[in-house]
Amino acid sequence: MPAAANTLSVLEPPPMPAAPGAAVVPHPVVVAHPAAPALAAAATRAAAEDVHTQRADSRRRRELMARVLAPLFGMALFVAIWAAIAQQGSIPGPLKTWQAAVQVFSDPFYTNGPNDQGIGWKIGGSLSRVGIGFGIAALIGIPLGFLIGRFMFLRNMAEPVISLLRPVSPLAWLPIGLLVFKGAHPAAIWTIFISSIWPMIINTAVGVQRVPQDYLNVARVLSLSEWKVFTKILFPAVLPYMLTGVRLSMGVAWLVIVAAEMLTGGVGLGFWVWDEWNNLKVENILIAIIVIGVIGLALEQMLLLLAKRWQYD
Amino acid sequence: MDHYLKIENVGMTFETRKGPFVALRDIDLAIRQGEFVTLIGHSGCGKSTLLNLITGLNIPTAGYLFLSGRQIAGPGPDRGVVFQNHSLLPWLTCFENVYLAVERVFGGNETKARLIERTRHALELVHLTDAADKRPQEISGGMKQRVGIARALAMEPKVLLMDEPFGALDALTRARLQDELMRIVDETHSTVVMVTHDVDEAVLLADRVVMMTNGPAATIGEILEVDLPRPRDRLQLANDPTYMRLRKAVLEFLYQKQLKAAA
Numbered sequence: 001m002p003a004a005a006n007t008l009s010v011l012e013p014p015p016m017p018a019a020p021g022a023a024v025v026p027h028p029v030v031v032a033h034p035a036a037p038a039l040a041a042a043a044t045r046a047a048a049e050d051v052h053t054q055r056a057d058s059r060r061r062r063e064l065m066a067r068v069l070a071p072l073f074g075m076a077l078f079v080a081i082w083a084a085i086a087q088q089g090s091i092p093g094p095l096k097t098w099q100a101a102v103q104v105f106s107d108p109f110y111t112n113g114p115n116d117q118g119i120g121w122k123i124g125g126s127l128s129r130v131g132i133g134f135g136i137a138a139l140i141g142i143p144l145g146f147l148i149g150r151f152m153f154l155r156n157m158a159e160p161v162i163s164l165l166r167p168v169s170p171l172a173w174l175p176i177g178l179l180v181f182k183g184a185h186p187a188a189i190w191t192i193f194i195s196s197i198w199p200m201i202i203n204t205a206v207g208v209q210r211v212p213q214d215y216l217n218v219a220r221v222l223s224l225s226e227w228k229v230f231t232k233i234l235f236p237a238v239l240p241y242m243l244t245g246v247r248l249s250m251g252v253a254w255l256v257i258v259a260a261e262m263l264t265g266g267v268g269l270g271f272w273v274w275d276e277w278n279n280l281k282v283e284n285i286l287i288a289i290i291v292i293g294v295i296g297l298a299l300e301q302m303l304l305l306l307a308k309r310w311q312y313d
Numbered sequence: 314m315d316h317y318l319k320i321e322n323v324g325m326t327f328e329t330r331k332g333p334f335v336a337l338r339d340i341d342l343a344i345r346q347g348e349f350v351t352l353i354g355h356s357g358c359g360k361s362t363l364l365n366l367i368t369g370l371n372i373p374t375a376g377y378l379f380l381s382g383r384q385i386a387g388p389g390p391d392r393g394v395v396f397q398n399h400s401l402l403p404w405l406t407c408f409e410n411v412y413l414a415v416e417r418v419f420g421g422n423e424t425k426a427r428l429i430e431r432t433r434h435a436l437e438l439v440h441l442t443d444a445a446d447k448r449p450q451e452i453s454g455g456m457k458q459r460v461g462i463a464r465a466l467a468m469e470p471k472v473l474l475m476d477e478p479f480g481a482l483d484a485l486t487r488a489r490l491q492d493e494l495m496r497i498v499d500e501t502h503s504t505v506v507m508v509t510h511d512v513d514e515a516v517l518l519a520d521r522v523v524m525m526t527n528g529p530a531a532t533i534g535e536i537l538e539v540d541l542p543r544p545r546d547r548l549q550l551a552n553d554p555t556y557m558r559l560r561k562a563v564l565e566f567l568y569q570k571q572l573k574a575a576a
Binding site: 214215217218220221222223224228232233236237312 | 368369370387388389390392394396398400402403404405413414417448450468
């Protein structure tokens with residue numbers, strides 16, 4: 001197959017221009033070629049490069065489509081369906097909602113008495129309830145997870161209680177909170193606390209149990225103290241699991257706060273939804289839904305970023 | 314100190330779901346201070362189990378082990394261990410990995426400056442001064458294993474225990490690390506017990522090669538004295554009649570005497 005052999009050999013790169021003074025070793029295959037095949041070869045090579053750039057171009061186009069255009073297209077379709085449904089008349093369309101939103105966000109921090117405050121205060125109110133309830137849950141849940149993961153007796157003790165309480169709907173805890181804390185505000189925080197503690201306990205405990213035996217063998221061979229084992233091996237090894245638990249908990253907390261605030265009232269996004277339902281200002285309900293979604297997304301992304309920082313492999 | 318590390322009539326039986334499994338039986342071995350012993354055998358022959366018994370990670374179900382006159386009752390920093398898969402902590406730098414061990418052993422009565430110096434010296438010994446501040450996932454497999462050796466040696470252990478330390482490395486890296494290990498052992502006069510499945514490695518490094526029979530109920534089959542002068546050079550040994558005879562003896566043990574038993 002002389003032709004095939006030629007094509008193959010001429011596809012080899014041409015010798016590099018030699019640096020001054022460097023010994024030039026001619027490429028035997030290229031030199032041995034008569035002129036005609038060499039020209040054909042150049043053409044073939046140009047064609048080949050062309051194919052390569054074309055391929056690269058189309059790959060870039062596909063990536064652009066997947067990364068940017070597809071999400072944009074999805075959002076556009078979503079808005080279109082929304083607009084179509086709004087035509088039926090029961091809910092306001094995107095345009096009306098947008099105009100209402102411009103108005104709502106034009107003065108985010110006004111205060112007109114305890115029940116009429118700007119969107120900024122509402123977001124702040126919801127976030128602070130979530131922050132406090134979730135913060136206490138983390139302070140208790142994470143150490144508890146470590147203990148449950150480390151000691152089998154505690155694990156066996158806690159397992160039935162956790163399995164029993166975890167599937168309970170968050171709002172079922174609200175009356176207990178109202179009863180014990182004698183106030184709507186602490187009851188909402190209590191509800192956040194009790195519903196967001198489980199993922200942190202469970203993920204931390206699982207993380208502790210999954211610490212690679214190799215690392216624990218290092219600890220045993222060095223006979224490290226319990227404190228050193230905790231700070232140098234256990235905690236860093238569990239951290240990725242713990243952060244997953246934190247992320248799941250935060251998701252739950254943010255889901256629950258809206259429902260809890262609907263029932264407890266006060267300044268917050270949840271009560272706002274309920275309030276505007278009573279006022280029949282549906283466009284504000286839609287704004288609230290979008291704001292809740294955006295904040296939930298932002299919290300999730302923030303925690304994902306944080307988790308990436310502690311990935312070791 | 315003729316019996317620096319003494320293994321007396323040791324047996325190890327694991328309780329499994331299918332009933333007791335006899336991994337080791339009737340192991341008797343005395344290792345001198347400064348001696349380099351390699352344990353070789355087919356996989357599943359319990360050589361790693363024996364090493365774990367010396368480490369103290371497992372306690373034998375029969376017999377006793379003594380290290381410089383004291384019975385081994387659990388793991389302790391007087392035995393430096395180099396693990397098969399390096400077992401470096403990925404969230405610590407190479408320096409910090411070694412420092413953790415140094416601090417454990419000498420932290421009680423030495424200044425911090427001295428501990429840092431010890432750590433630096435250990436990394437220097439394995440030629441890793443430049444990689445001190447890198448994390449394990451940023452360096453090659455051979456370098457990781459060298460950090461593991463540095464960590465074990467920095468503790469100035471009575472005995473260095475190595476569980477197939479070079480098994481996961483490519484042949485060239487393995488050869489280089491073997492040469493380095495011989496140099497380090499010459500410098501530090503360490504007592505070493507190394508598990509290996511590599512015949513050349515077993516003969517090249519050892520003063521004695523302990524050959525183990527196939528499991529279950531494995532025990533010591535034969536012990537081969539390697540009376541080659543040190544320092545040893547792998548290129549010269551390649552044609553050395555003594556080396557070739559010893560190598561052949563190990564091969565015969567593994568592939569004639571023990572393979573039949575296994576089949």
